[in-house]
């Protein structure tokens with residue numbers, strides 16, 4: 239049976255991040271993709287020019303219309319924009335008891351533009367983190383959620399992940415992409431085990447949407463795999479392949495997108 243996977247996120251007309259990247263990723267993993275949109279974002283490979291938020295009540299309307307009809311096997315949550323939308327999504331997660339929820343706590347785009355209001359970080363921490371099965375913060379997002387300094391050393395990542403778990407989160411994938419270096423290291427703290435996930439760093443400027451792709455691939459794979467660690471490991475491998483395949487693309491002048499491929503996944 240084909241699994242149904244939902245993304246709740248903002249848009250990217252250039253197709254590199256947000257809902258567009260998530261749907262491509264779901265398809266690449268042999269799942270059926272669906273989307274609830276939280277914000278229309280005028281952005282491309284060079285940055286964000288404007289954000290048009292969807293009213294929170296209409297986010298609720300999209301979710302209820304969809305969830306009253308369709309079974310959902312996994313969910314990826316991305317850009318939420320403000321506290322009202324966070325509240326709306328948290329309420330519907332509770333109401334429908336959705337399974338396999340991956341929360342990417344998106345705050346700032348690579349271009350430096352904010353995708354979550356600063357005053358909404360507390361709402362994200364208090365209302366959504368405890369309802370997620372896995373969160374996937376990058377290092378600046380982890381620091382913001384903890385009200386702490388951003389760490390700069392791979393060796394400190396397990397302790398930072400443990401602090402996030404103590405906020406009441408089931409599982410944490412702490413992403414170390416911002417550290418640079420010859421390998422790209424993430425830490426998974428899940429189900430009683432802490433694991434370093436390492437991949438060779440791909441030398442490319444086409445790295446727009448890496449966080450979106452990783453969280454979407456994890457959700458899709460969790461709908462198909464028996465446990466979180468397997469889903470996360472395969473998702474990271476997929477992302478590295480998509481970063482390598484990005485050299486085939488000519489999209490935009492700035493940070494281009496990664497390339498989603500369908501041939502490896504049956």
Ligand SMILES: Nc1ncnc2c1ncn2[C@@H]1O[C@H](COP(=O)(O)OP(=O)(O)O)[C@@H](O)[C@H]1O
Nearest residue numbers: 376413414415416422423424438439440448449
């Ligand atoms: N050039 C790269 N080569 C390989 N993996 C990368 C590269 N850039 C980022 N990654 C990986 O992409 C994922 C997301 O990266 P990160 O920059 O940490 O988060 P975000 O995209 O949310 O800011 C992480 O798994 C990170 O290790």
Ligand SMILES: Cc1ncc(COP(=O)(O)OP(=O)(O)O)c(N)n1
Nearest residue numbers: 248255256347348446447448449450
């Ligand atoms: C609509 C939308 N959602 C999320 C992001 C951030 O995506 P990410 O994968 O972290 O990629 P970069 O912005 O770092 O390239 C986004 N840009 N837009």
